[in-house]
Amino acid sequence: MFTTFRRIFSAGSQSFARSGLVSFATVLIMTATLIIIGTLILLSAVLSNTLAAIENKVDINVYFTTDAGESDIMSVKSSLEKLPAVAQVTYTSREDALAQFRARHSDDQLTLAALDQLGENPLGASLAVKATDPSKYASIVNFLSDGSNISGGSSIIERVNYYQNKTVIDRLTAAISATQKAGLAIVLLFAIASIIIAFATVRLAIYSARDEIAVMRLVGASNAFIRGPFIVAGIIGGVISAVITLLLFYPATWYAGRSLSDWLGGFNLFTYYTGHFAFIFFVLVGSGVLLGGIASFVAVRRYLRI
C-alpha cells in the first residue's frame, strides 16, 4: 500500500517535471484562475470595508438651543448613552462649536467679520450620536422627540439632522451594496470561466497522454495506478500555481494598498493581505489542489474505458 503510494507520487512528480511545456501551460492557466479567485477575495474585502466605513460615518447630530443649560444637555447625553441602540455620544460645547466654525471658515473673511459683528456666540451646543446599527437611528430620534425623556423638556432641542441625511444615507448604502453585488457577480463569472478553461487545459494535457494510458492498461496496470500519477501531477501544478499567485499578490497588494488607500477610506489592501495571509493561503492552495486534482481525475477517467 505504502509502496504503491510512493510509486504513484514519484511517477506523478516525474511526469510533471518531464512534460515541461505542457506543465508550464497548465501552471500558467491555473495561476490566472487563482489570481481571479484571489481578486474575488480582495474585492469582497474592499467592498465590505468601504460599506462599513460609510456606515461608520453615519451619525445624527442633536442641536440644542443657545439657552439650553449644560447640565440639561449632560443629562440628555447620559440618558442616550443608556440606550442599547446607542454606540457612542460625543458632546460639542458652544465654545467648541464656535472654534470649529472659525477654523472651517478661516479663509472666509466675510463670514468671520459678520460673526464678529454679531458680538455673541450664535451657535448652540450639540451631541453627535452614533448607533450600533444604521437601522437604529429612527428609534433614537423617536426617543429624543418624546419630551418626557428629556430633563428641561424637548424645547431645549432645536433640531435633529437625521431627516436631512436620511435619504442620502439610504441612497449611498443602496448604491454600495448594489456595486458590491454586481462586482462580485462579475468576478465570480470570470472565476467560473477561468476554472472551465483550466479544466480544458488539464484535459488537453492528458489527451496528449491517452496512448500512454492505453499502453499502461494493456501492460496490466490497475486504474488507480494509472490515474494516481496524473492526479499527483495535477495537484503539484495546482500548488505551484497557488504559490506563484501568493507571491504575485505580494507586490500587487503593496502597490495597490499604497495608491488606493486614500480612495478606499483608509483601507489598505496590503495590510489586509498580510493580516489575512493564512486564510488567503488556504483558499488559494486549496483551490489549486482541488482544481488540479479534480480536473486530472475527470480527464483521465475518459481514457480508462478500454
Add this chain to the structure above:
Amino acid sequence: MIYFDKVTKMYRDGSPGLEDVTLSISPKEFVSIVGHSGAGKTTLLKMLLAEDTPTEGNVYFEETDVHSLPKHALHHYRRKIGMVFQDFRLIPNKTAYENIAFAMEAAGRPDDEIASDVPYILDLVDLGSKGGHFPHQLSGGEQQRVAIGRAIVNQPDVIVADEPTGNLDPVNTYEIVEILKKINELGTTVLITTHNKGVVDAMGKRVITMERGRITRDDAHGQYIL
C-alpha cells in the same frame, strides 16, 4: 490454454471482423497468424486481450471466460499476457529502464525484485548499456526490444506480438525473431501476427492463415501461403 469457441465479431457498420472462429492453442506453442490486412488478425488478438467483445461466442484463457471478467479484474488477467505491438507503444517520457520497471510496479512487485530483474531483462534483450535512454533516443529495433523486455518481465504465460517486425529492417527483424524464439524455448507460449513471409518460413512452427475473418488454413509446420 487459449480457446476460441465459435467467435464472431460484427462491426457496427455490419462488416464482419471475425466469422465463426474456433481455435485452440496449447501451452508452449509458437503460433504465427498470417493474412492480408483486414483479415481479422488484430481483431482476434483484441478479443484475447478483452480490448473488444465478441458479438457471438466465447474466448477462454485456461478455465476463465475472458469476457465475463468484471472490469476491475481485467488488469490482473492482462498481467498473464505480455503484449508487443508493431508501433512499440513505449511510454515516451520514461526511459527504457523505467518502461520495463513500470510493468513490474504496476503488478505490485517489490523494489528489490525490480532492481535485480530489470537489468537482467535489459541484458537479455541486449540493451544493457541503454537503460537510461528515452524511446526517442533509441532505434526502432531497440525500441521493440524494450517492448519485448517489458512484455516478459512479469513472466507471463503468453506473449502476444501484433506485427512485431512490421516497422523493422531485415537485420532487426531477425534479432526480434531470435529473441521471441528464445523466449518460447524458455517455456512461454508465443502468438504472433505477421506479414513477413521470411519470418514464418524460417520458424517452421504452427501457422494459422486467415482470410476475411475466417481461418482458412491451420498447419502444424506451416509455410506462408496466401
